[in-house]
Amino acid sequence: MKRARLSIFSLQGAILFPGLQLPLHVFEPRYRDMVGHALARDRQIALIQPMEPEDESALFSIGCLGRIEDVEALEDGRYNIVLEGVARFRMLRELDVSTSFRQIEAELFDDSDDEAISFAERAWLEDEARRFADLQGYSVDWDSVERLDDMSLVNGISQIAPFDPAAKQALLEAPDLRARCELLIQLMEFFGRSDPDEDRATLQ
Secondary structure, eight states: OOOEEEEEEEOTEEEEEETOOEEEOOOSHHHHHHHHHHHTTEEEEEEEOOEEEEEEEOSSSSSEEEEEEEEEOOOTEEEEEHHHHHEEEEEEEEEEOOSSOOOEEEEOOOOOOOTTOHHHHHHHHHHHHHHHHHHHOOOOOOHHHHOOOOHHHHHHHHHHHHHOOHHHHHEEEEEEHHHHHHHHHHHHHHHHHHHHHHHHHHHH
């Protein structure tokens, strides 16, 4: 695995997967500094979730490195950016830095771009996604969904589905595409039940 020094954007609920895009509105001074720093260098920012919503000191160990593909610099110093996922990473240690934003040493995962799931797994996933979307009241262009490759389908649903941050983190940490697909199906089955409040109570 390749090691890298990464500037981190820590925000609960902000999950990015390789190959996908995520729009972000950047307004905090430290993150505005980080975007400016990234634009002057390699345009890369690493997204990682804090373990607790009100305490950013402790971070999950796995996140996703993103590249700024689009940027709108606003007059007051804020930014609207679009990050495209490059690679998952594992945090090794936090670095002692003088910048206003945090930096870490991390190792980048060598996730294959051509991972695939079986025909049966794909059919099961699509069926469960249709049922879940219907229960949530979503309107989906299923013809376009069927044309997606396996990785775009699995990662895409993982990123946009309305799961809680812990479930999204579990999907990001799945070791490969097949494991992520299996977990995704389980989560859609669980959170797609008719009484979500009862389901959440069961988890506690």
